[in-house]
Amino acid sequence: MAPFEQTLFGQYMLGSAAGLVAVSCTHPMDLVKVRMQLAKKAAAATASSATTTARPLGVLGTAAQVVRTKGVFGLYNGLTAAYTRQVLYTGTRIAVYDALKGLLSSGDKQSSPSMAKKAIAAAVCGSVGAAVACPADVVMVRMQSNAYPYKNIADGLVQLTRTEGVARLWSGATPTMLRASLVAIGQLAVYDQTRDALIHAGYLKAGPAAYFVASMVAGFAATAFSNPVDVVKTRVMNGSSPDPVACVRDMMRNEGPMAFWKGFVPNWARQGPQTMITMVAYNILLDFVKGRSSAK
Numbered sequence: 001m002a003p004f005e006q007t008l009f010g011q012y013m014l015g016s017a018a019g020l021v022a023v024s025c026t027h028p029m030d031l032v033k034v035r036m037q038l039a040k041k042a043a044a045a046t047a048s049s050a051t052t053t054a055r056p057l058g059v060l061g062t063a064a065q066v067v068r069t070k071g072v073f074g075l076y077n078g079l080t081a082a083y084t085r086q087v088l089y090t091g092t093r094i095a096v097y098d099a100l101k102g103l104l105s106s107g108d109k110q111s112s113p114s115m116a117k118k119a120i121a122a123a124v125c126g127s128v129g130a131a132v133a134c135p136a137d138v139v140m141v142r143m144q145s146n147a148y149p150y151k152n153i154a155d156g157l158v159q160l161t162r163t164e165g166v167a168r169l170w171s172g173a174t175p176t177m178l179r180a181s182l183v184a185i186g187q188l189a190v191y192d193q194t195r196d197a198l199i200h201a202g203y204l205k206a207g208p209a210a211y212f213v214a215s216m217v218a219g220f221a222a223t224a225f226s227n228p229v230d231v232v233k234t235r236v237m238n239g240s241s242p243d244p245v246a247c248v249r250d251m252m253r254n255e256g257p258m259a260f261w262k263g264f265v266p267n268w269a270r271q272g273p274q275t276m277i278t279m280v281a282y283n284i285l286l287d288f289v290k291g292r293s294s295a296k
Contacts, residue, residue, distance in 0.1 A: 003293040005286055012095040014289065018282035019090030022274045023082045028075035029270035030082070032062045034144040036263040037234040059266050070146070078143030081136050081153040089133035089180075094282060096125035097188050112196055118189035126184030127177040134176055135169035141237040172236035175244045179229040186222025187275045191215055208280060215279040219272035227267055228260035 004010040023030075039057070057065060066074045100121035105113040113121070130137070139156035142148040150156035160168055195214035204210040232247050241247035251259045 003290070005289040005293065008095050008099060010289070011098050012091040014282055014285045015094030016087045016091030017285060018094075018278045019086035020083060021281045022090075022277035023079075023086045025277055026270045026274045027079055027082050028063070029266045029273075031066065031075055031077060031144045032059055033230075033263040033266040033270060034141055034234055034238075035062050035066070035146075036266060037231045038145055038238055039262070059269070062266075074146075077146065078140045081140035081143055081156060084153045085133045085136040085140055088136060089129040090278065092132050093125045093129035093180075093184060093188070096128050097121050097184070100124060112192070115189065115193050118192050119185050122184040122187075122189040123181040125188070126180035126182070129184075130177045130180030131170075131173065134173050137176060138169060138171055138237045141234055142239075145238050147238065171239075171242065172233050172244070175229050175233040175236060179226045179233050182225040182229060183222045183271075186220075186225050187218050187279070190221040191218035191275070191279055194218065208284065211280045211283045212276060215276040216272055218279065219275035220268065222275060223264065223268040223271040227264050230267065231260050231262055234263075 005014065036057070036059070063075065070077070101113055101118065104117040104121055112118075135157060136153060139150060139153055139160065142160075143150050143156060148156070148159075150159060157169070191214050194217045195210050198204045198210050198213060199206050204213065231251075232244055235241055235247050235251075236244055241250060
């Protein structure tokens with residue numbers, strides 16, 4: 001019988017646990033990112049006013065506005081949905097990624113899969129995880145936007161289904177799955193490649209230090225790969241535009257190409273620590289469980 005940490009269920013549970021730890025720390029930055037991505041250009045928002053000239057709020061300004069209107073706990077709006085999403089998304093992603101890596105490296109078990117194979121495995125597992133977690137993602141984005149009076153994840157799912165239909169639970173599924181593929185390539189494939197390179201070159205030994213450095217590189221890569229798609233995903237899920245193609249067209253026409261980089265700083269400020277905490281926690285949990293298994 002395979003050890004717990006080598007089973008699909010074991011990897012799913014360890015991945016879910018790591019995701020829960022990470023999102024508990026990074027949720028406020030995710031909320032700020034969503035608020036910034038939903039913000040329209042100041043000129044468009046104030047076109048009907050001749051006396052006011054609003055400026056887009058930055059990271060600190062957006063966070064301060066949330067605290068001023070909702071209190072400190074307003075930064076954790078949508079946390080129940082975020083927890084549900086992590087259990088569905090991160091657990092599925094990590095379990096499927098390890099399984100696909102094993103399949104792709106069969107016949108060559110003495111060496112790690114190539115970067116291209118890791119990227120393919122990551123892209124597939126990202127899409128699968130996003131498809132599974134999409135309903136929780138939709139509710140989370142809406143709760144973070146403060147435009148919907150959902151009390152928690154269950155209330156959000158019930159209200160959304162009742163008023164808009166079951167299909168709306170997967171609104172934005174296409175950009176969500178594309179974004180998840182790009183994020184997974186950064187978070188998993190780049191992480192794997194960087195960690196292995198650091199260890200094999202002798203710069204670091206296998207352990208928390210190698211996990212930390214590799215995860216910070218992976219966090220930047222994940223943000224750089226995915227931010228434009230993330231903006232479109234956020235707007236589609238929030239109901240700003242039901243069609244991803246129309247959303248892209250409207251953004252280019254009304255806001256310009258830089259609109260696709262809205263929220264990059266809070267996204268990176270979240271994605272870096274999110275990746276770091278998730279991957280370090282996952283690998284530490286994995287090492288711990290392996291140690292317990294070998295001690296039996």
